[in-house]
Amino acid sequence: MKDIDNLQKRSRKLRDFAETMGSSGLAFTGLVGLLFLAILVWQITAPTFIDGESGEIPAANEFITESDYEMEWDYPNTDSNGALTTDAIVLEISWDGGDEVHELQINIISERDIYEDVYINESGLSTNIVEIGRKTKFHLYSSLTEVVLVIQNSGPVPSADETGKPLVSSFVIEYDIAVVYDGGLVFEPLEIIAYATLIFLVIIYRAPKSNILEFMHKLVGKERMVLAIFYALALVTTIAGGLSVPSTLAALCWILAARMMSALIKGIERMLHSGRKLSEVSRLKHSISNRDGLLMWSSMLLVTSTLFIPLEIYIPFLTERYQDIFSPYSSGIRAAFYGTIWVMLIAMISSVPISVGAAIYLEEYAKPTKTTKLIQALVTNLAGVPSIVFGMFGLAIFVKQGGIGWGLGPSILAAGLTMGVMAMPIIVLASQEALRSVPRSLRESAYGVGCTQWQVTKDHVLPSAMPGIMTGSILAMSRIMGEAAPLVVVGATAMIVFDPEPLAGLFGGNVNFTVIPIQIYFWTSEPDPAWHAMAAAASISLIALLVAMNSIAIVLRQHFRRRLN
Amino acid sequence: MSEEAQTEEIPDSTRDLEIDDEKELMIEDLDLWYGDKQALYGVSLPIAKNSVTALIGPSGCGKSTLLRMMNRMNDLIPICHYDGKISMGDVEITGKDADLVEIRKKIGMVFQRPNPFPKSIYDNVGYGVKLHFKPTREELDAIVEKSLKRAALWKEVADRQHELGTSLSGGQQQRLCIARTIAIEPDVILMDEPCSALDPIATAAIEELILELKKDFTVVIVTHSMSQAARVSDYTGFMYLGRLVEFDKTEKIFSDPDNELTKRYITGRFG
Ligand SMILES: Nc1ncnc2c1ncn2[C@@H]1O[C@H](COP(=O)(O)OP(=O)(O)OP(=O)(O)O)[C@@H](O)[C@H]1O
Ligand SMILES: [Mg+2]
Numbered sequence: 110m111k112d113i114d115n116l117q118k119r120s121r122k123l124r125d126f127a128e129t130m131g132s133s134g135l136a137f138t139g140l141v142g143l144l145f146l147a148i149l150v151w152q153i154t155a156p157t158f159i160d161g162e163s164g165e166i167p168a169a170n171e172f173i174t175e176s177d178y179e180m181e182w183d184y185p186n187t188d189s190n191g192a193l194t195t196d197a198i199v200l201e202i203s204w205d206g207g208d209e210v211h212e213l214q215i216n217i218i219s220e221r222d223i224y225e226d227v228y229i230n231e232s233g234l235s236t237n238i239v240e241i242g243r244k245t246k247f248h249l250y251s252s253l254t255e256v257v258l259v260i261q262n263s264g265p266v267p268s269a270d271e272t273g274k275p276l277v278s279s280f281v282i283e284y285d286i287a288v289v290y291d292g293g294l295v296f297e298p299l300e301i302i303a304y305a306t307l308i309f310l311v312i313i314y315r316a317p318k319s320n321i322l323e324f325m326h327k328l329v330g331k332e333r334m335v336l337a338i339f340y341a342l343a344l345v346t347t348i349a350g351g352l353s354v355p356s357t358l359a360a361l362c363w364i365l366a367a368r369m370m371s372a373l374i375k376g377i378e379r380m381l382h383s384g385r386k387l388s389e390v391s392r393l394k395h396s397i398s399n400r401d402g403l404l405m406w407s408s409m410l411l412v413t414s415t416l417f418i419p420l421e422i423y424i425p426f427l428t429e430r431y432q433d434i435f436s437p438y439s440s441g442i443r444a445a446f447y448g449t450i451w452v453m454l455i456a457m458i459s460s461v462p463i464s465v466g467a468a469i470y471l472e473e474y475a476k477p478t479k480t481t482k483l484i485q486a487l488v489t490n491l492a493g494v495p496s497i498v499f500g501m502f503g504l505a506i507f508v509k510q511g512g513i514g515w516g517l518g519p520s521i522l523a524a525g526l527t528m529g530v531m532a533m534p535i536i537v538l539a540s541q542e543a544l545r546s547v548p549r550s551l552r553e554s555a556y557g558v559g560c561t562q563w564q565v566t567k568d569h570v571l572p573s574a575m576p577g578i579m580t581g582s583i584l585a586m587s588r589i590m591g592e593a594a595p596l597v598v599v600g601a602t603a604m605i606v607f608d609p610e611p612l613a614g615l616f617g618g619n620v621n622f623t624v625i626p627i628q629i630y631f632w633t634s635e636p637d638p639a640w641h642a643m644a645a646a647a648s649i650s651l652i653a654l655l656v657a658m659n660s661i662a663i664v665l666r667q668h669f670r671r672r673l674n
Numbered sequence: 675m676s677e678e679a680q681t682e683e684i685p686d687s688t689r690d691l692e693i694d695d696e697k698e699l700m701i702e703d704l705d706l707w708y709g710d711k712q713a714l715y716g717v718s719l720p721i722a723k724n725s726v727t728a729l730i731g732p733s734g735c736g737k738s739t740l741l742r743m744m745n746r747m748n749d750l751i752p753i754c755h756y757d758g759k760i761s762m763g764d765v766e767i768t769g770k771d772a773d774l775v776e777i778r779k780k781i782g783m784v785f786q787r788p789n790p791f792p793k794s795i796y797d798n799v800g801y802g803v804k805l806h807f808k809p810t811r812e813e814l815d816a817i818v819e820k821s822l823k824r825a826a827l828w829k830e831v832a833d834r835q836h837e838l839g840t841s842l843s844g845g846q847q848q849r850l851c852i853a854r855t856i857a858i859e860p861d862v863i864l865m866d867e868p869c870s871a872l873d874p875i876a877t878a879a880i881e882e883l884i885l886e887l888k889k890d891f892t893v894v895i896v897t898h899s900m901s902q903a904a905r906v907s908d909y910t911g912f913m914y915l916g917r918l919v920e921f922d923k924t925e926k927i928f929s930d931p932d933n934e935l936t937k938r939y940i941t942g943r944f945g
Binding site: 124376379380383384385392395396397398399400548549550551552553554555556557558559560561564568569572573 | 745747750775776778779782783785787789790791792794796797801802805806832833834835836837851854855858
């Protein structure tokens, strides 16, 4: 009886089950991908589909949802000779804050600049009388869900309120629009601690100090507890931050820190086990399993987090939305930026798994029959189809209601799916190339230790092909990030005042969205040269975003390259 | 001499292929084609348990093909098809419904070029074990350590088990591949020219290792080195043009071969 036979036998049923599940899951993703492509081909050959009455795209319209409020005063306050006829507008703002402390600003925007900010903070209102002059057209934006009372002491009445009936001397803003700036901390304390912990661990990984290792050594055997504490912190951070982007990132920091801690503790244990002393700190790196991977993920996470700092601190160009056509300099690309991020995310989530699945199926599983060859040729040709055609496809399938249309409306979801379909053939081809370049010797060695086909694919071939697949996917993503044409067809709006809602297409709400390229396009077509400058600035931020994406691709590729020597 | 003429000198496989030792594997009348091209002609060969069997012969004669047949590695080549029977006890390896995973677990393979997984040294050795048995961490640690020790690699890598396997030298990588193979404790280990990429010192280490492994495993080795075959093997088979020309105890083959071709090959007067 060999020693190894004493070990618990891995049940063969389980193995076979995993094999079938893996393979059929793969076949399923592949099939879904191929179905997508098939519909697309059919769509291209039947372009008449979007004709006729049912093919109309709803006009792009901005609307204010129930909880948003916009008050607008119209100028000019002049008579036919151009002389001013009215008094200056004077507003008196009062707010019954109760016990709660709200921090917000009310921006009163006049001409091209923010005219006046009214803060509400611990000590109450910063000003309560605002005089706005007589020549202005301005908006009152705020984000309170509390009732604010605004009394207008003099001047012309606002053009309309929520009910369309202006009040002469006093009116109540019940719910307001456009969070201009929430003056809280950039990061919550727990989030800052998360980042600090992660940075600390990265430093320990790179340059271990023996006294710190001594301390960590005390934790040997308590990994479970450490893990539990960190995971709990992750949960608390997300809940406390209300599931916002920074708090989610911070929670990821905690999770990663937990993994790094347990790997570190195990590494210390192992190092001592192999007869080294803790003072030989340079040996530590050889004992920590997956050290490279952990370091890569942590640096990626830290880099990604810094991308969100400009949105958290106040840089008007990034943090402001479009204001109105008269105020270019107080407008910003916030909505377009979020639109781009959401479109990319949805495109990535919808296309990468399906395309990689399809590539694996075509490359590893499919027998080289005539059908496979035909599909291969179709995929290759689809990669070269002009993007506007994909826009038409998206319009017919995702935007339009009825027939084969999904009726998502001109929404972010439809745009993201359209972009995803456009990225699919590119990702399939890149992934196939990457899979093909995995050496046969690797597959043989994996089969040699008794792997099933699915195990070979998921444990060996896929990780080795990862650099290629990731580079391909990210390049496809950065290509679609710069595309405007398909989204014009899908129905991106020129100017929107609110943050886009990614799932509005499904659950209702404000479907309007825009992305940076479209924003640039519309801004350049404005007559006022100030908008042209804004368009140029937006182009620079688009390029910055592209550079950031491509550098992430480079970091990933370097990491995986090093692993494959 | 033309190929035809040489082929005629090869006797039919009617020879007596009985061996005294207990048999681990039995290959019977194996024909194999790559597409239209036949690579093996009616090969029959017994493999004795707990012994080393060497396969020698000129390049392209089908040694690797025969070896790769023993754990059905050739199934990975789509154009390859075969006819004949290989059995291990009462398990028919070439059977239609044979469980390839089980076969490859029982019959491990070390390849001509070292091909560790691009994972850590620890994971290289532990991967197969994790796959087939469900060891606890401690059990796995012990198995990895034992296998590395058996493959004479432990001393060099004991405190760097989490470095990449691919960062080792060629000879160390080959020993790592051996450790990976013996970690799952197969019954048979197939080695395809394991020393062809190695220096004399690493070669000596591996030869020593093979003699050590013989106690627990059955080893089949393909080699181009006559001296290596003579040093490590108990049985030797000489192959030529897809046929097994002669098979016997190693002493017999190297001292007094029956066949003229064998004699010319081992004395280096071939071609
Ligand atoms: N994948 C393959 N496809 C087609 N023919 C092959 C393939 N592999 C081997 N062959 C052919 O089969 C014959 C035997 O090859 P094999 O690799 O078994 O030889 P070998 O004895 O191992 O040679 P070497 O000593 O050079 O490794 C050769 O003629 C070779 O051309
Ligand atoms: Mg060979």
